[in-house]
Amino acid sequence: MSAHDPARVQALREALTTRVVVADGAMGTMLQAQDPTLADFQQLEGCNEILNVTRPDIVRSVHEAYFAAGVDCVETNTFGANHAALSEYDIPERITELSEAGARVAREAADAHTARDGRPRWVLGSMGPGTKLPTLGHAPYTTLRDAYQANAEGLITGGADALIVETTQDLLQTKAAVLGARRALQAAGTDLPLIVSVTVETTGTMLLGSEIGAALTALEPLGIDMIGLNCATGPAEMSEHLRYLARHARLGLSCMPNAGLPVLGADGAHYPLSPAELASAHEDFVRDFGVGLVGGCCGTTPEHLRQVVERVRHLTPAPRSPQPEPGAASLYQAVPFRQDTSYLAIGERTNANGSKKFREAMLAGRWDDCVEIAREQIREGAHMLDLCVDYVGRDGVADMRELAGR
Structure with a gap:
């Protein structure tokens, strides 16, 4: 039995495009502050998702604290309900169960607040990154995608109004989560907003x-509804990346920063950004970049969000007229289809039909030689590479998987 309500979801879609929607802040620190016992964790210390089943009262109290601060929506306690995180505790088979339980707890808290004053409250189903990066070969892409589908299925059944793929560090992992979520929505015959929030480090790039x-460039064509940033830094370090998105993204924008960059002290990490400073930063993002969904990540508290609500509740996101830049992207950078030199050079030698040298290296499985041919073309000035592995009698899918990854 799904707790899904199409009218409520439609109201969220409308809110995300017409006003500022405020989400909650940090979850983990508030759970830990209530000193759950080892028994509460079913002997799996630190697995916060278990508390959705054993101590829903603790989880609900965190949601209640944020709703009491005036937020419009809370995220489910399911950040680690994925293959990588739950496999570390040897319970990957519990992904759907813990996801559904987390969504139900948040749904109950949201509905109780709506019943009191009639104002809609929404639940964002959190889909975290896990600890395995498929680009680095930590786990197969399909394993991660299928586990994200199980994660999303639980969230949908439990009553989430939207899915948020967050804190993503590897674009292949992000894609696995988005496509897993899409499959789950298709299987459930429903359509929820799909939000993606990437994490950009202080280096200026993702991990x-x-x-x-x-x-x-990689994520917009996947049909997501919103793109934004969360975690890793405070708002100050996010502004240039938000400026880029405001200029080029056709999608709605979200932003959930940490309470500044952590400062290490005698008692561990401390986040220095005050509630007033976070609220002021969000007001600027709404006015300058048209950000429509705001919230907080590590170090933010109900008081941070209370002040954010006060500052942005009556604002309308600044109108944007994005100028999308058609292009292609590697893992690292986007290359616009723009011809500043007199032509756009596409290297054609990484082609089994056009280059004998490349074909022979591929047939012999000399992958490093194939990569060297690609590097040679880059050195000679190619802006992009045309990789073609099609050859009679070969398994093209296996060859493409081998070479595109390299």
């Missing part, structure tokens, strides 16, 4: 070196 332009 694997992807620039924000590469993320937009």
Whole structure:
């Protein structure tokens, strides 16, 4: 039995395009502050998702605290309900169960607040990154995708109004989560907003070196509803990346920063950004970049969000007229289809039909030689590469998987 309500979902879609929607802040620290016991964790210490089943009262109290601060929506306690995180506790088979339980707890809290004052409250189903990066070969892409589908199925059944693929560090992992979510929505015969929030480090790129332009070029065609940033930094470090998205993304924008960059002290990490500073930053993002969904990540509290609500509730996101830049992206950067030199050079030698040298290396499985041919073309000035592995009698899918990854 799904707790899905099409009218409520439609109201969320409308809100995301016409006003500022405020989400919640940090979850983990508030759960830990209530000192759950080892028994509460079923002996799996630190697996917060277990609390959805054993101590829903603790989880619900966190949601209640944020709703009491005036937020429009809360995220489910399912950040680690994925293959990588639950496999570390040897319980990957519990992905759907824990996802559904997390969504139900949040749904109950949201509905109780709506019943009191009639104002709609929404639930964002959190889909976290896990610890395995498929681009680095930590786990097969299909394994991750199928586990994300199980994660999303639980969230949909439990009553989430939208799915948020968040804190993503590897674009291939992001894609696995988005396509897993899409499959789950299709299987459920429903259509929820799909939000993607990437994490850009202080280096200015995602963990694997992807620039924000590469993320937009790779993710926008997947049919998502919103793109934004969360975690890793405070709002100050996010503004240039938000500026880029505001200029080029056809999608709605979201932003959920940490309470500044952590400062290490005697008692561990401390996040220095005050509630007033976070609220002021969000007001600027709404006015300058048209951001429509705001919230907080590590170090943010109900008081941070209360002040954010006060500052942005009556604002309308600044109108944007994005100028999308058609292009292609590697893992690292986007290359616009723009011809500043007199031509756009496409290297054609990484082609089994056009280059004897490449074909022979591929047939012999000399992958490093194939990559060297590609590098040679880049050195000679190619802006892009045309990789073609089609050859009679070969398994093209296996060859493409081998070479595109390299």
